[in-house]
Amino acid sequence: MLQLGEQTSHGGQVFFVIWGVGALVMGSVFASKKGSGWARGVIVSGLQERPVPQARARRFGGVRVIGGVLAVAGLIGIVSGIVMLSRG
Numbered sequence: 001m002l003q004l005g006e007q008t009s010h011g012g013q014v015f016f017v018i019w020g021v022g023a024l025v026m027g028s029v030f031a032s033k034k035g036s037g038w039a040r041g042v043i044v045s046g047l048q049e050r051p052v053p054q055a056r057a058r059r060f061g062g063v064r065v066i067g068g069v070l071a072v073a074g075l076i077g078i079v080s081g082i083v084m085l086s087r088g
Contacts, residue, residue, distance in 0.1 A: 023077060027068065032064075
């Protein structure tokens with residue numbers, strides 16, 4: 001992604017901003033209590049025929065952490081895209 005951002009056209013910088021907004025939105029959804037519960041419910045319901053992975057999916061609490069990391073990555077993408085656009 002960094003190589004794309006350093007090209008002479010503004011396409012890479014615009015990509016960073018768009019990707020950052022999408023990552024921020026999706027990360028915020030997964031980091032919220034309601035969004036992480038929804039994601040866990042979708043995963044658990046998809047594993048109904050397999051009881052051992054279903055039990056592991058019920059205990060997994062990392063959906064909110066993953067969402068938080070994704071939201072932070074989105075913020076970094078937005079800021080870096082705007083900085084690159086303002087320099088070029």
